[in-house]
Amino acid sequence: MSKLFAIVRERCPRCATGPIFAGLFKMNRRCPVCGLEFEREQGYFVGAMYFSYALAIAAVLPIIAAMLLLGFAAASIYIVSCLFLVAVSPFLFRFSRVLWIHLDQVIDPR
Numbered sequence: 447m448s449k450l451f452a453i454v455r456e457r458c459p460r461c462a463t464g465p466i467f468a469g470l471f472k473m474n475r476r477c478p479v480c481g482l483e484f485e486r487e488q489g490y491f492v493g494a495m496y497f498s499y500a501l502a503i504a505a506v507l508p509i510i511a512a513m514l515l516l517g518f519a520a521a522s523i524y525i526v527s528c529l530f531l532v533a534v535s536p537f538l539f540r541f542s543r544v545l546w547i548h549l550d551q552v553i554d555p556r
C-alpha cells in the first residue's frame with residue numbers, strides 16, 4: 447500500500463519519502479532523502495514512453511468513445527483529443543516517469 451501511495455505522491459521507490467520531481471518538469475537527480483539515483487544511465491527514461499503511450503490512450507479513449515456516441519465529426523474528435531492530450535501532457539510526463547522508476551526498482555532494486 448505504501449508503494450502505491452508513493453507512486454501517487456510521486457515519491458522515491460526506495461524510501462517512499464523523497465520527491466522525484468523538483469518542479470513541474472524538473473527532476474531531482476537523486477532522492478533528497480535516501481540518495482537513490484533516479485536517472486541510472488543515459489537514455490534511462492526511454493522506457494517511460496511505454497507508460498506514457500498507455501496512459502495517453504487510457505485518458506483519451508473515453509473522450510473519443512463519448513464523442514463518437516454523441517455523433518461528433520471525426521475532425522472535431524481529433525481536435526478535442528489533441529487539445530486534451532496537450533493539456534494533460536505534464537501529468538503524463540511526470541506519472542510515466544514515476545511508474546518507470548518504480549517498475550525498474552522492483553525489477554532491479556539498488
Ligand SMILES: [Zn+2]
Pocket residue numbers: 458459460461462463464477478479480481482
Ligand atoms: Zn529515497
